[in-house]
Amino acid sequence: MSYKPFPELTKADESKVSELLSQWSLANGLVMYPPNFKTYSAAIAPTTLFPTPFPRSAFQNAVDVQQSFNELYTNLVANHKEWLIEVITQLSQHDVGFTGKLFEAYNKAVEESPNKELVQPLSLGVFRNDFMIDNQEASSTPGIKQIEFNTVSVSFGALSTKVGQLHNYLNKFGVYGKNYYSNDELPISTSIDELADSLAEADSHYKKQQSVDDSIILFIVQPNERNCFDQRHIEYSLINNHSIKSVRLTLEEIESQVEVRNSDQKLFIKATSEEVSVVYFRSGYGPSDYDLNPELTWNARVILEKSAAIKCPSLLTQLSGSKKIQQILTKKEIVKKILPSITEEDLSKLLSTFVAIYPLDDTEEGKLAKKLAFEHPERFVLKPQREGGGNNIYKANIPGFLKSIDEKEWDAYILMELINPPTHKNKLIRNDEIYNEDIVSELGIFGTILFDEQKGGIISNKNAGFLLRSKFSSSDEGGVAAGFGCVDNVYLY
Ligand code: ADP
Ligand code: MG
Ligand code: MG
Missing domain, CATH: 3.30.1490.50 (Glutathione synthase lid domain)
Known part of the structure; x- marks a missing residue:
């Protein structure tokens, strides 16, 4: 299969496009805070000038396996808890400083709960499954191979929608050439709304379960988060489409700003008495989220886990995303055991995404x-x-x-x-500089799943859009916030 080359731009065109791109991004919130920011001043997020070619069949495969993966991880947590705990216990001994601390927080929360069972059985997974195209399979259709499965604090769902809209705008505006890409070649990720929809669905189940009319969603965020707009777009979707308000607190603020009612462990914002239906973690995934004030932050994690609010994710769901579990899950017998009713076809699709670990x-x-x-x-x-x-x-x-x-x-x-992904000579724009270098791309597929973590049983299991991130092929890693990478969009061919 062949694809169109990148549009050709003269230097003069390039600076015109750069202005259009920057102003569209500022006007529409494709932005991040720069280092050492002031609240009133954001900068455009690093993006590519053009969408990057991505084989349609590989993209479709990644989309097609998402719900099986959602189920794989939640069945592991809900139906194979003892085995998961066994693996995590082992791992905790080797990684005392972090995995061990997460597991300790889980154990403490269980220990301190009535009848030693967490009061909220429902759990929300907002996942992102990351892939690269593997060039070694160039003989047939290029295949997707899994980089990792993320179960906590997955980011860029909102900037992904925005960069898709940006490339579509530039395309329609004619800067790539007249109708250079068809609509079908330039999809826009629906992740902003679908991630918000999953939080809203969890909120609605909470309301029914607790017989309440009013609740809010609590976003747990990092202090001085530079990528906060990626989170804000989800909050705006929640309020616009579902009339659900959200409140943002850091782990450090939990102890002083929330209150847990003794009788039923319901969680409230102290100052306003608003009841929290869902705790959505956009922080807490790495040691640096705890290290500055370990006592306060780890205790916050225990308070939240014990509460009646639905966690996204629960501690066990977060732990199921560890790299060790990913390694274990590459085995066919184990996948079959966890997904007993998966069809042969879906099973082979899922297994085909693994490289050796x-x-x-x-x-x-x-x-x-x-x-x-x-x-x-x-x-x-x-x-x-x-x-x-x-x-x-x-x-x-x-x-x-x-x-x-x-x-x-x-x-x-x-x-x-x-994995050896193909390279492309796209252009990257960061602040006001355009870089013309070989890039490689990583495709993330978002998935959401609401499930019963205690009894098993899935309430809803969905795809929730996608993300393409690209980085210079010369760098090993591609963190956008860390400054190595940028948000991109697929041109499906
Ligand atoms: P993290 O959880 O820290 O994001 P990842 O497993 O995603 O860890 O690794 C970080 C980055 O390293 C990826 O985004 C990718 O660029 C690169 N990477 C990871 N695994 C592979 C692999 N098997 N082949 C090629 N690059 C990889
Ligand atoms: Mg990663
Ligand atoms: Mg990760």
Whole structure:
């Protein structure tokens, strides 16, 4: 399959487009705060000038497997809790500082709950499954391979919709050439509204369950969040489409600003007595969210977990997204056990997205992996149990890194085959500079699922749009907020 080349622009055209793009972004909220910001002044988010070619069949495959993946993770949490807890217990011993702390918070919350059972059985998953196209399969249709499955604080659902609208605007305006892309080639992610819809649906179940008419959604955010507009768009959708208000608090603020009623563990905002139906975490996924004030922040996590509000995600759901679980889930027998009624077709679609991931333990597989890590490090990335980018060890750095730590600690890492995505010469715009470099892209598919974490049972399971992020192919990682990457949109061919 072939695709159209990127539109050609003269230098003069380029600066005109750059102005159109910047002003559209500022006018429509495709923005972030710059470092050391003042509240009143945002900057355009780094984006590509053009959408990046992406094979339609691969895109469709990623969309098609999302609901199976949603179910895989929630069935693991709800129906195989003991086994999940066993794995997490092991992992906690190796990663005391973070996985261990999350698990400790979970145990404390259970311990302190009536009859040692958390009072809210319902749980909301807002997930993002990340993929890259693997070039090694160029012989047939290029396949998608999973990078990771995120179960907490997934971001860019809102800026994704915005960048899709931006590229469509530039296309319709004619700056790429007259009708350069058809509508069908330039989809717009519906993620802003669909992520908000999932929160609203959880809110509505809470209202029915608790027989209340009024409730709000609590966003747990980082102090001085530069990516807050990505969250605000979801809040605006909640209020515009569902008349649901949201309140933003940091983990540090929880103890002083919320109140939990003794009789039924209902959660209220102290100052206003507003009742919280859903706690939506956009913070709390990494050690730095706790380190400045560990006592206050970890206690906040326990308070919220024990409360009657529906958590997005619950601590166990967050823990199910650890890289170790991802490694274990690449095994066919295990997937089949967790999804007993999956069709053969859906199962093979799901399994086809995996590359090899190895444990670094004392099993036969682990021993092989230890050998591979030293003999062929160029084929691998080493991942710790962390989220949010910037934590992995790549290729030639792997042997030295492993030697620098005690072999007993290796089990806290997974060894993953590198995916080799195709490169494209798109243009990146960051502030007022245009970069013309080879980029690679990562496709994220959003999925939402409302389920009963105690009895099992899925209330609703949905796709919720997509995200394309691109980065210079010369950099190993592509965090947009971290400054390595940008938001992009697919041109489906
Ligand atoms: P995090 O949870 O910190 O985002 P990821 O697993 O997504 O961790 O890794 C971060 C980045 O590293 C990805 O966005 C991708 O750019 C790169 N990466 C991760 N795994 C692979 C892989 N198997 N092949 C190629 N690049 C990878
Ligand atoms: Mg992640
Ligand atoms: Mg990632």
